[in-house]
Amino acid sequence: MSELPITIGFGGGAELLFDNKKNHPVSLPVKDKAWKIGDLIFWIKDNLLKERPDLFIQDDSVRPGILVLVNDTDWELVDTVNYEIQPNDKIVFISTLHGG
Amino acid sequence: MNDETKIRILQEEIASLKMELKRKEKQLHELRFNKNLKSPCSEDLNTEEIARYSRQMLIPDIGVRGQISLKQSKVLVVGTGGLGCPAALYLAAAGVGEITLIDNDEVDLTNLHRQILHTELDLGIKKVLSAFDTLTSINSNVKIVPVHMHADGTSLQKFLEDNKFTVVIDGTDNVATRYLLNDLCVINDIPLVSGSALQMEGQLTVYNFNKGPCYRCLFPVPPPPETVTSCGDGGVLGVVPGIIGVLEALEAIKIITGISGVLSGRLLIFDGSEATFHNVKLRNKNNNCEVCGIAPIITEPIDYEQFCGAKAHDKVENINILNSDENVDVTDFSHKFKNNQLLLDVRPELEYQMCHLPNSLNIPFSSIQKCKDLNDLETEIMEKCSNEGSCVYVICRRGNDSQRAVCQLKEKFSSLPVKFINIKGGLHAYSKLIDPSFPVY
Numbered sequence: 001m002s003e004l005p006i007t008i009g010f011g012g013g014a015e016l017l018f019d020n021k022k023n024h025p026v027s028l029p030v031k032d033k034a035w036k037i038g039d040l041i042f043w044i045k046d047n048l049l050k051e052r053p054d055l056f057i058q059d060d061s062v063r064p065g066i067l068v069l070v071n072d073t074d075w076e077l078v079d080t081v082n083y084e085i086q087p088n089d090k091i092v093f094i095s096t097l098h099g100g
Numbered sequence: 101m102n103d104e105t106k107i108r109i110l111q112e113e114i115a116s117l118k119m120e121l122k123r124k125e126k127q128l129h130e131l132r133f134n135k136n137l138k139s140p141c142s143e144d145l146n147t148e149e150i151a152r153y154s155r156q157m158l159i160p161d162i163g164v165r166g167q168i169s170l171k172q173s174k175v176l177v178v179g180t181g182g183l184g185c186p187a188a189l190y191l192a193a194a195g196v197g198e199i200t201l202i203d204n205d206e207v208d209l210t211n212l213h214r215q216i217l218h219t220e221l222d223l224g225i226k227k228v229l230s231a232f233d234t235l236t237s238i239n240s241n242v243k244i245v246p247v248h249m250h251a252d253g254t255s256l257q258k259f260l261e262d263n264k265f266t267v268v269i270d271g272t273d274n275v276a277t278r279y280l281l282n283d284l285c286v287i288n289d290i291p292l293v294s295g296s297a298l299q300m301e302g303q304l305t306v307y308n309f310n311k312g313p314c315y316r317c318l319f320p321v322p323p324p325p326e327t328v329t330s331c332g333d334g335g336v337l338g339v340v341p342g343i344i345g346v347l348e349a350l351e352a353i354k355i356i357t358g359i360s361g362v363l364s365g366r367l368l369i370f371d372g373s374e375a376t377f378h379n380v381k382l383r384n385k386n387n388n389c390e391v392c393g394i395a396p397i398i399t400e401p402i403d404y405e406q407f408c409g410a411k412a413h414d415k416v417e418n419i420n421i422l423n424s425d426e427n428v429d430v431t432d433f434s435h436k437f438k439n440n441q442l443l444l445d446v447r448p449e450l451e452y453q454m455c456h457l458p459n460s461l462n463i464p465f466s467s468i469q470k471c472k473d474l475n476d477l478e479t480e481i482m483e484k485c486s487n488e489g490s491c492v493y494v495i496c497r498r499g500n501d502s503q504r505a506v507c508q509l510k511e512k513f514s515s516l517p518v519k520f521i522n523i524k525g526g527l528h529a530y531s532k533l534i535d536p537s538f539p540v541y
Contacts, residue, residue: 012298
């Protein structure tokens with residue numbers, strides 16, 4: 001097994017929790033089992049999140065109002081937290097906007 | 101004569117001149133556009149309409165058939181703000197038969213950079229009336245129905261029952277009203293074009309269309325209120341809701357004329373800072389959805405403010421969490437404050453840069469929460485507040501964050517012989533009661 005290169009993206013204001021940076025190319029470290037998005041959420045919390053974890057994570061998933069996109073597809077269509085991350089995936093966390 | 105009287109007299113004069121102007125404009129209009137000139141070629145469109153809409157009727161997807169569909173359609177636009185203005189503008193220009201506008205707000209100076217149906221002369225008047233005037237002057241064929249009301253469950257449900265709307269456009273500014281519109285559109289079987297914008301980003305999708313998902317399919321649980329940012333707090337570049345609002349009009353026109361490729365089951369994410377549009381695929385309709393699923397639980401409007409834990413508007417709710425001796429009103433403050441005392445402004449840095457009181461120190465509330473820059477504050481306190489019973493005045497935009505800051509500061513600096521005092525009503529009150537030259541935003 002080798003490291004898993006992916007891009008993590010944040011938008012819609014979610015980037016504010018990550019030093020205002022929208023794109024984060026990262027290499028996920030080697031581990032025994034396949035990397036799932038459920039694992040990634042906690043990895044992000046430990047490695048990228050700068051503040052207020054409650055505004056990102058709730059009940060072992062992302063908080064309500066954040067859409068998770070795997071290669072431009074809603075994660076609901078790919079089994080949400082159970083999706084096995086593939087090399088070069090782009091995984092984006094979009095906070096929904098409500099202003100007008 | 102004071103300024104207020106002068107303004108009132110001028111407003112009355114302008115109103116009467118406007119009436120005269122309208123009368124003359126009507127005469128000109130009647131001479132120029134003979135509405136009764138029946139076209140020999142079409143039963144449904146008159147001569148003027150065929151010429152006016154010719155450029156869009158030349159598109160094969162629209163044609164005469166599409167134009168007639170537009171003329172026969174009724175669109176409801178909820179909110180005549182940053183999204184509703186551009187949406188209604190293009191719908192009216194395109195020849196939608198009837199456009200109903202709902203909004204309970206009045207035109208404010210802070211609206212004009214994005215809410216393009218309103219002009220400087222409209223300040224203080226109902227947004228729906230100002231929008232009515234602009235839209236009617238662009239296309240008098242369109243019946244514009246201005247409704248000045250707050251979109252609550254009971255009134256809106258009755259409204260949707262009484263009018264058969266072809267499409268509803270969501271141009272609102274808060275989560276509670278977005279759920280309300282979603283549920284009512286599902287219950288009344290109307291497609292909902294939903295847009296939103298903040299800062300440099302916008303989002304757009306169509307709910308409840310052609311077996312696609314609804315808002316609740318995507319977001320069964322509302323976001324925590326503290327994660328929701330309004331345009332008044334986060335800011336918004338005028339063009340961004342402009343772009344999203346115009347796209348809302350486009351989706352409405354596609355739905356009305358039956359053009360395929362409606363943005364249902366997809367979300368368009370616009371990032372103005374990078375000039376990118378991302379079109380992402382959304383989940384399918386949820387069969388267990390509480391409102392649009394197989395066995396819906398929600399069959400009439402619920403209490404959306406309770407459901408969302410937030411009010412159905414984007415205005416700030418004022419708090420009152422301090423003891424009375426920890427507050428000072430702006431009048432007392434302006435009398436008591438001496439230059440050698442410490443005035444702490446806890447607004448975000450960008451707001452402080454826009455305007456601030458002289459001799460104030462800026463440490464944003466967010467920094468106080470994170471215990472950032474508190475050494476600077478301590479140094480200042482040691483320097484300026486050496487006397488027994490000294491106080492630090494704390495101010496912000498409206499007097500809410502300053503109260504929260506006082507709560508945290510008195511704990512963090514409990515060892516220092518200094519008292520933190522909140523300035524009630526913040527800079528808004530200061531501008532209103534002490535110095536009107538201080539900008540209100």
